[in-house]
Amino acid sequence: MKRLKRSLTGIVTLVLCLTLALVGCGKADQASKQGQNGDEVLQKIKAEKTLVVGTDATFPPLEFKNDKKEFDGFDIDLMRAIGKELGAEKVEFVDTEFKGLIPGLEAKKFDVVASGMYITDERKKAINFSDTYYPGGLSLLIKKDNQSINSIEDLKGKKIAVQIGTKSVQFLQENYPDIKRVEVEKNVEMFLELKSGRVDAVLTGLPAAKVYAMQDNSVKVLDKTLTNEEYGFGIRKEDSSFTQAVNKALKTLKENGKYQQISKKWFGE
Structure with a gap:
């Protein structure tokens, strides 16, 4: 009889331990999910x-x-x-x-x-x-006195400055592979490439193009954006x-x- 009571006590203890372990796991899982969802x-x-x-x-x-x-x-x-x-x-x-x-x-x-x-x-x-x-949207920036470029079609065989890692690179690769890309690390380098005459245009986001054109009256933004972006x-x-x-x-x-x-x-x- 004593052995039976000891066995029952052991089983109850085991069940309690398992229950506590499961509760602990549940809390751990919940904490893990909280970390995963931000x-x-x-x-x-x-x-x-x-x-x-x-x-x-x-x-x-x-x-x-x-x-x-x-x-x-x-x-x-x-x-x-x-x-x-x-x-x-x-x-x-x-x-x-x-x-x-x-x-x-x-x-x-x-x-x-x-x-x-x-x-x-x-x-x-x-x-x-x-x-x-x-x-936003991709836009072309060119020198104001350049009358030969009115759209991106006029840039075939010419050079466009783009920033590495941006949508501009992908856009030219997929749509205009015959335009030579001059890829630079920094955004400001694109504008310097244009000012120095090493490229014929800059392809960048519309807000940046507009502000740069307001600050430097030697350049202008072509009216038509090439993409609609957010x-x-x-x-x-x-x-x-x-x-x-x-x-x-x-x-x-x-x-x-x-x-x-x-x-x-x-x-x-």
Whole structure:
């Protein structure tokens, strides 16, 4: 009888241990899922009060360094406003070459990418994007006194400067392989190539092309954009809760008028 009682006691103890183990596993799984869906990023922001942003600060008016060597631009101001909505008291920017932004994001060097990045199917294979925050499109920039170029068709057999890792490269490869690409590392280098006469045109995003043309009256933007694009903030695929939080913050900024203030500052009416 004593042996039976001991056996029953052992079985009950074993069942209790297994139950506690399963509960523990369940909590661990839940914690793992929270880390996978982006709660990890939100918790980091909550704990450290800091949002870390990857950007290639060579693309005015979206992102660049001003005369004081400070990060400045539309994306910079907008990301600071989003960071405030997320509870971040400080937004840090990590200056990274454009081609290194997605690898850097995946390596967790920063929480998000804000760098005039178009939302594309190819990029979606590696990362997710926020809702679009500004419309763009590829445009051609040429010298103002050049009367022989009125469209991209006139550039066949000629040279166009493009930035490595951008949609411009892919666009020319797929649609105009007979146009010679002059690929450069930095956005500003494209404009220098044009000014020096080493290329016949620059292919870049419309906002950057327009602002550069306003600053330098020796160049002009051709009227017709070549593509219709949308800019988005790059976010890691597993950070779904963080993505939702960024989208909510962006919506709030549009509703309270702050987004419009930032847009007007950089693009006018």
